[in-house]
Amino acid sequence: MPDPSPSPVVVGVTGTSAGLAAVRLAAREAVSRDRELRIVHVFTWSHPRARGAAAQIVDAAVATAQRSTPGVRVTGQLVDGLPDQVLLRLGRTAELLVLGDDDLATTPWLPTGSVLVQTVARAWCPVLVARGPRPQAGPILAAVDGSETSLLGLRQAAAEGARRNVPVLVAHVVEQPGGEQEGREILDRAVAAVPELTDFTTRLLTGAAAPTLVRASGRARVTVLGPRGSHDAGLLGSVARGVLRRAASPTLFAHGSPIPRPRPAHAPARLPSTALAR
Structure with a gap:
């Protein structure tokens, strides 16, 4: 079925386990909303090896989405820029932004300048923060x-x-x-x-x-x-x-x-x- 809206579910990944948990959650959200899943990794490196490592992060995330949620329509994208600014820009046309929590509960304070905090606070669309594997139960x-x-x-x-x-x-x-x-x-x-x-x-x-x-x-x-x-x-x-x-x-x-x-x-x-x- 064609996507009735251009608004995708966008998930930002960094290569961490928290990022992959966000990918799995975002894939379920995309299918249940009948939206495309767009996986984005943002970086500012110019060295060819760094770009290759970034591409591997995206490829692994795309594979994770496809394995966890069969039927998901997914694309991966490398974007040059500052992560919070890129995600905020993408959020202007997204139905939902999804991010991993990157083990925030283990930190002694909330880093105001982090990509997660900036996105949660300033996004134009709803932001869903993943919390790792969790049974789908409760209200x-x-x-x-x-x-x-x-x-x-x-x-x-x-x-x-x-x-x-x-x-x-x-x-x-x-x-x-x-x-x-x-x-x-x-x-x-x-x-x-x-x-x-x-x-x-x-x-x-x-x-x-x-x-x-x-x-x-x-x-x-x-x-x-x-x-x-x-x-x-x-x-x-x-x-x-x-x-x-x-x-x-x-x-x-x-x-x-x-x-x-x-x-x-x-x-x-x-x-x-x-x-x-x-």
């Missing part, structure tokens, strides 16, 4: 905080749930005692703003936001959130930084045209089950 976990980016994330989580035929767990973290009522209102407004969300439950989680979402991600098929919240400045919000470093599931960072933040209004007509968990 889509969507973290909401009332910000426009979290509502965009919820819309993308709804699309992921519908495409995968799995439910969405819409979660809000209450960090301070006594914030439960406000938390429930945030959940109600969020689900009311995304009418395409149909198969879902809502849940209040309590504790520090980033570690709480990291723990919850261990039971999720995919975790979805915005790269920053309402009051965050800089490249990434504090919660996004924590989840990027330590999430147990593949993590989708929402990008695209934001949807308006809903006004305080009536409770949604759809009545999900709401639970308070610690």
